[in-house]
Amino acid sequence: xPSVESILRQLKDKGYRRTPQRERIVEILWESDEPLxxxxxxxxxxxxxxxxxxxxxxxxLELLREAGLVSxxxxxxxxxxxxxxxxxxxxHHHLVCxxxxxxxxxxxxxxxxxxxxxxxxxxxxxxNHAFELYGYCKDCRN
Amino acid sequence: xPSVESILRQLKDKGYRRTPQRERIVEILWESDEPLxxxxxxxxxxxxxxxxxxxxxxxxLELLREAGLVSxxxxxxxxxxxxxxxxxxxxHHHLVCxxxxxxxxxxxxxxxxxxxxxxxxxxxxxxNHAFELYGYCKDCRN
DNA sequence: ATCGTTAATAAGAATATACCTATTTATGGC
DNA sequence: GCCATAAATAGGTATATTCTTATTAACGAT
Numbered sequence: 001x002p003s004v005e006s007i008l009r010q011l012k013d014k015g016y017r018r019t020p021q022r023e024r025i026v027e028i029l030w031e032s033d034e035p036l037x038x039x040x041x042x043x044x045x046x047x048x049x050x051x052x053x054x055x056x057x058x059x060x061l062e063l064l065r066e067a068g069l070v071s072x073x074x075x076x077x078x079x080x081x082x083x084x085x086x087x088x089x090x091x092h093h094h095l096v097c098x099x100x101x102x103x104x105x106x107x108x109x110x111x112x113x114x115x116x117x118x119x120x121x122x123x124x125x126x127x128n129h130a131f132e133l134y135g136y137c138k139d140c141r142n
Numbered sequence: 143x144p145s146v147e148s149i150l151r152q153l154k155d156k157g158y159r160r161t162p163q164r165e166r167i168v169e170i171l172w173e174s175d176e177p178l179x180x181x182x183x184x185x186x187x188x189x190x191x192x193x194x195x196x197x198x199x200x201x202x203l204e205l206l207r208e209a210g211l212v213s214x215x216x217x218x219x220x221x222x223x224x225x226x227x228x229x230x231x232x233x234h235h236h237l238v239c240x241x242x243x244x245x246x247x248x249x250x251x252x253x254x255x256x257x258x259x260x261x262x263x264x265x266x267x268x269x270n271h272a273f274e275l276y277g278y279c280k281d282c283r284n
Numbered sequence: 285a286t287c288g289t290t291a292a293t294a295a296g297a298a299t300a301t302a303c304c305t306a307t308t309t310a311t312g313g314c
Numbered sequence: 315g316c317c318a319t320a321a322a323t324a325g326g327t328a329t330a331t332t333c334t335t336a337t338t339a340a341c342g343a344t
Binding site: 065072075076095097098104110111112116120123124125126127128129130131132133134135136137138141 | 207214217218237239240246252253254258262265266267268269270271272273274275276277278279280283
């Protein structure tokens with residue numbers, strides 16, 4: 001099972017340092033039961049580090065995303081993207097409601113990545129991908 | 143074959159109005175042989191409408207995207223997303239180079255949308271989706 | 285053609301995100 | 315534990331994107 005510790009260890013293995021702010025950011029994401037906006041995350045970090053800059057939050061989210069440890073939800077409408085931990089390397093995708101903004105997790109990745117990589121291997125080295133469904137939930141269907 | 147006219151007609155059918163600025167934006171996208179950033183598009187529109195606001199460009203891109211007539215490239219790294227016309231309703235996706243930012247079109251959509259829609263039909267009405275591959279092209283592989 | 289309604293626009297303000305630089309600090313080697 | 319090095323940070327600044335409001339103009343109905 002993944003934990004804050006294992007995540008920080010993974011970062012370390014990739015050459016990143018373990019800073020208190022970064023640690024706190026991961027903890028907050030870990031403890032949250034819903035995806036958070038950068039803004040909300042910043043507010044929560046400030047409870048412990050009053051002087052933490054918003055840029056630090058953005059930098060760490062980007063870093064965690066590059067490391068494959070955090071996924072970003074709501075790619076299209078760029079209104080306040082939200083972030084969540086990518087638990088156990090098991091990458092997944094989301095169904096995002098265009099009404100209320102809620103997201104639900106999709107159980108499986110609908111893309112055969114290996115095949116796609118192979119298809120373009122000569123001209124491209126594929127490293128990752130993004131996929132999202134958009135629509136309206138029960139409450140917002142009207 | 144799609145044309146600027148047919149695109150504007152489609153917009154009209156959806157209740158949008160035909161304004162000179164909007165017309166010019168579609169024309170420019172139509173004539174461009176590569177996807178454009180909002181900024182670049184704005185510059186080009188200004189050649190005819192010196193006072194056009196950047197907001198008008200953003201609004202129209204969003205409107206065209208919602209209408210399914212324009213697709214946005216580079217969803218992840220929000221550094222300078224680029225836009226292109228979605229020709230003939232034939233939606234497609236992109237492989238984006240994280241080095242130089244170049245994008246190549248993927249021939250087919252790897253997602254069985256009908257199946258996914260059906261899978262979630264009771265709780266969600268799926269309207270559209272986003273998919274992108276990321277990686278490095280030949281020149282940027284180093 | 286004119287009128288009334290309402291979407292679209294321009295301009296400026298507000299917000300979100302990215303960049304820059306000097307300073308701090310984590311970390312590996314001694 | 316101490317030092318040197320380079321990454322990370324805070325704070326300020328620049329840029330990108332969205333929002334607000336008053337005004338303009340497209341379009342259907344007359």
